[in-house]
Amino acid sequence: MIRLSGVGKTYDDGTVAVHELDLEVRRGELVCLVGPSGCGKSTTLKMINRLIEPTVGTIEIDGVDVTRQDPVLLRRGIGYVIQQVGLFPHQKITANVMTVPLLYGESKATARERAHHLLDLVGLDPSTYGDRYPHQLSGGQRQRVGVARALAADPPVLLMDEPFGAVDPIVRVHLQDEFLRLQRELGKSVVLVTHDIDEAVRMGDRVAVFAAGGRLAQYATPADLLGRPADDFVADFVGAERGLRRLTVTPIDRAQLEPLEGVSAGSLGAAIDLDSTLEEALAVMLRDDKPMVGVKDGVRFVGVLTPNGVHRALRASLRD
The missing domain is CATH 3.40.50.300 (P-loop containing nucleotide triphosphate hydrolases)
Structure with a gap:
């Protein structure tokens, strides 16, 4: 120290x-x-x-x-x-x-x-x-x-x-x-x-x-x-x-993910890891021209992140 x-x-x-x-x-x-x-x-x-x-x-x-x-x-x-x-x-x-x-x-x-x-x-x-x-x-x-x-x-x-x-x-x-x-x-x-x-x-x-x-x-x-x-x-x-x-400095918040059930495969960009940043998530959405991105914890899908989820995660980070 x-x-x-x-x-x-x-x-x-x-x-x-x-x-x-x-x-x-x-x-x-x-x-x-x-x-x-x-x-x-x-x-x-x-x-x-x-x-x-x-x-x-x-x-x-x-x-x-x-x-x-x-x-x-x-x-x-x-x-x-x-x-x-x-x-x-x-x-x-x-x-x-x-x-x-x-x-x-x-x-x-x-x-x-x-x-x-x-x-x-x-x-x-x-x-x-x-x-x-x-x-x-x-x-x-x-x-x-x-x-x-x-x-x-x-x-x-x-x-x-x-x-x-x-x-x-x-x-x-x-x-x-x-x-x-x-x-x-x-x-x-x-x-x-x-x-x-x-x-x-x-x-x-x-x-x-x-x-x-x-x-x-x-x-x-x-x-x-x-x-x-x-x-x-x-x-x-x-x-x-x-x-x-x-x-670039705010990680994906698991609490802001939405369920994967009912989401069509055509709506998803390439999957990203749970420890990615919000910038990386948005970059994949823009690159793939998709309204959401799948999020994985290891090999298991844990949900999808949407632009609204990004906004909620940013607000939650301020409350923390």
Whole structure:
């Protein structure tokens, strides 16, 4: 668990970068920090691993105040991924990933084995990519190596600062999907900075919206953030499309399904799984030009979802 209590950063010229921030990240949770440029989200991230020292407040990881730890040892135990990746250009990919385990005193054989495992985990075959240099990889591949290197010491906490911002949109979505898969498998506590609200609501278990002056405007689940903005600033930031964005983060509600009995096969689009989102359900209806879609739990049909059911599910999510 990461807990920030009354954390603030004021620079010598009086500029307030972060204002008395209280924030908690649960164990295994992915939290996105989002907001306009200069609002303090990257400063907050860097205070967690003390690349920037807080002016006031305390930062705890699993109950230990990080300001009382050796900053070098602290950073070795926290994974850190940045937009520019920061790989060592003169080292091959495997050697890059081995860096932190070797600093911890692991043998070269053990560090190499873990590096190969992590490269495989992020979708890079070590037999193909391990002996290449960073300049021989694409931007998306280098970003994957950066994630592997950050995970090499098996840190409980992973900090990510605009990790997918330097790649094209198609690669970006693919990297997001791969990282979410990896997060489900590893269960790290992740704090991710982004300026992109779509990325934040797509990836975050919770989203912290920062306003100018380093003020925390709202901290909520993606569904709550989009359905119940705390103020006009948050409403403007998440945009007029927040209704459409809610479809991407709202799961199908079994209670809003209608019985399958009496529905003709010609009325149904392709079946979807119960754990799909409302956006995925509507996409199938539109693609197949059908007024409803069948919903399955495993191999068993549990009902059909109609546009009215989508509307009811959205309203129910707000009541929850």
